[in-house]
Amino acid sequence: MEPFIAEIRIMPYSFAPDGWAMCEGQLLRIAQHNALFSIIGMQFGGDGRDTFGLPDLRGAVPIGRGAAPGLTNRNLGEKGGAATVTLTEREMPAHTHTLLLSSSAPNSLRPGGKVPGAAKLYAPLTNPVAVAEQVIGVAGQGMPHNNMQPYLSLNYCIALRGVFPMRPR
Structure with missing residues (x-):
């Protein structure tokens, strides 16, 4: 044919x-x-x-042109997408990281009062207190990640x- x-x-x-x-x-x-x-x-x-x-x-990857309910209109020959993307802070879901510390008086100078020096660092504490979000530092390196479907x-x-x-x- x-x-x-x-x-x-x-x-x-x-x-x-x-x-x-x-x-x-x-x-x-x-x-x-x-x-x-x-x-x-x-x-x-x-x-x-x-x-x-x-x-x-x-x-x-070719996609169909035009528009449909819930889809963005695409013109014939239009290009888009990216193989890798770097998420910005605005694209991350809202979330918090809570750090609990003991409000009890310190019982030694080492290793920092009520914080144990061995395993079980996150063991239940008496009288835990949440601290300000600014206390926990920013993590990550802002590197792009793969955005491709299997191919x-x-x-x-x-x-x-x-x-x-x-x-x-």
Whole structure:
């Protein structure tokens, strides 16, 4: 079955078959691929006089365009997302860390009054008192974390030749 011009398929090859091109954002000459240009136009780059761009699907997952209830509108050719993200303080859920200390009088100078020097540091204390949140220091290094879903790397290829897709009447 002959593909539609501009049809995109996932292929398990390390090459694009004859009549197809990898979807890697490369520029093609309009004069050599006039039918393909008439279908996808300038939405993926190029100068519109001599060249036009193919979609770049390397490291990307295609999503459906448009909008639906509860979803953000997406335009054809729109890019988004990131492989890694760094959460800001505003993106973290509100939470606190409570540190309980004993309000009893110290019973020794070492290891700091009622705080035991051995295991069971967090053992129940008599008369515990919560201290201000500022007493507990900030932790973390602000490093980005992986934001990618599980994946299997394959090639997206676009048909350079084939049947011209007719618009519905």
